Amino acid sequence: MHGARKQLSMGRALAAHNAGxxxxxxxxxxxxxxxxxxxxxxxxxLVGVARRPEWRSLRFLAAAFPALLVLVFAMGAQFYYPFGLxxxxxxxxxxxxxxxxxxxxxxxxVAGVALNAAVSLVLGLPLIPLPSLGATPVxxxxxxxxxxxxxxxxxxxxxxxxxxxxxxxxxxxxxNYGEAGAVTRYGGPLHLPAVYSGQxxxxxxxxxxxxxxxxxxxxxxxxxxxxxFQSCTVAGRLDNRVDVDNEEQHEPIAVCxxxxxxxxxxxxxxxxxx
Numbered sequence: 001m002h003g004a005r006k007q008l009s010m011g012r013a014l015a016a017h018n019a020g021x022x023x024x025x026x027x028x029x030x031x032x033x034x035x036x037x038x039x040x041x042x043x044x045x046l047v048g049v050a051r052r053p054e055w056r057s058l059r060f061l062a063a064a065f066p067a068l069l070v071l072v073f074a075m076g077a078q079f080y081y082p083f084g085l086x087x088x089x090x091x092x093x094x095x096x097x098x099x100x101x102x103x104x105x106x107x108x109x110v111a112g113v114a115l116n117a118a119v120s121l122v123l124g125l126p127l128i129p130l131p132s133l134g135a136t137p138v139x140x141x142x143x144x145x146x147x148x149x150x151x152x153x154x155x156x157x158x159x160x161x162x163x164x165x166x167x168x169x170x171x172x173x174x175x176n177y178g179e180a181g182a183v184t185r186y187g188g189p190l191h192l193p194a195v196y197s198g199q200x201x202x203x204x205x206x207x208x209x210x211x212x213x214x215x216x217x218x219x220x221x222x223x224x225x226x227x228x229f230q231s232c233t234v235a236g237r238l239d240n241r242v243d244v245d246n247e248e249q250h251e252p253i254a255v256c257x258x259x260x261x262x263x264x265x266x267x268x269x270x271x272x273x274x
Contacts, residue, residue: 017274019076026072026079033083034090035120037112042086045093058092065089134243147247150240151182154218154248158183159190161235161253162216169257173214176221176270179248198224198270207267213258219251221270228266230258 031039049055050062065085072081101109121127123142130149133139139146158175165173175195177183180202183195196208198221208215217225218238226232236253240246259266 018078022076022079023073026069026082029079030069030082030086033080033086035116037116038090041093041097042090043093044096045089045091048092048096049089055092061085061089061092130242134245139244139246146244149242149244149246150238150248151179152186153240154179154238155182155186155190155192157236157238158216158218158253159187159192161255162192164235165214165216165255169214169255172212173216174208174212175216175218176208176225177218179219197221198267198272200273203267203271208263210262210264212263215256215259217252217254217256219248220272222252222254222256224270224272225254225256225266228260228269229256230260232256 034042046062046065049058065082068082068085072079097109123138123145126145128136128138133145133149139149158177162170162173162175170193173193175183175187175193177195177197180195180197180199183192187195194208196206197203215225215229216235217232222232222234232254233256234252234254238248238251238253240249
């Protein structure tokens with residue numbers, strides 16, 4: 001039950017942030033998620049499970065897919081949620097398409113799949129040199145590509161702020177960063193302190209010890225922290241230096257001192273789901 005409550009809570013939080021956009025974007029995204037040239041293949045799979053007698057045992061998929069679309073629309077959580085079922089329909093659709101290719105020249109299908117693969121490689125893999133990425137449409141199309149840019153640079157900038165603290169502050173400092181994985185991955189050689197975050201499941205991993213009276217906040221975590229500490233000062237701003245506008249670009253790096261009431265009081269106020 002506890003897990004179900006957490007899942008429902010996360011769903012409500014996603015809907016609060018995304019519902020308006022999701023309910024509009026999910027429909028054209030169905031044509032883009034596997035690539036436009038592959039749309040006829042998964043449509044063939046959907047029609048096949050609905051109409052072919054020999055696929056009667058799969059007929060539930062013909063009802064499950066529209067039901068899933070209605071559910072995603074009602075929830076307004078994330079527009080890529082239909083991907084899993086859509087990939088199943090695509091795999092099924094390869095059967096009638098293969099039979100169609102036997103009777104007709106396969107050039108159309110081969111050309112469509114090859115074009116789709118080439119575009120997907122450019123959009124999904126780091127093939128474009130990083131300094132040139134910001135001048136292409138890829139960051140605007142692929143959020144994952146956009147949001148994975150700059151992590152090593154951001155962590156080095158965070159380390160400079162931490163390294164600029166007086167020695168006494170460094171000994172009792174922690175880092176609070178939503179992108180905690182970046183610090184975990186790249187922060188070791190920079191001798192950064194423990195990183196904590198109130199975002200999603202990271203909130204439950206651990207809270208800072210009461211002995212930590214200094215916190216270096218990064219990005220949106222700073223917005224949550226203001227008013228919860230005796231003082232907060234912006235010490236810098238993130239810059240990936242390749243002109244890619246992602247969620248972290250130009251976000252503040254702030255030093256906050258003296259959690260009011262201690263971390264036992266402050267930590268629950270920093271919890272957020274998105």
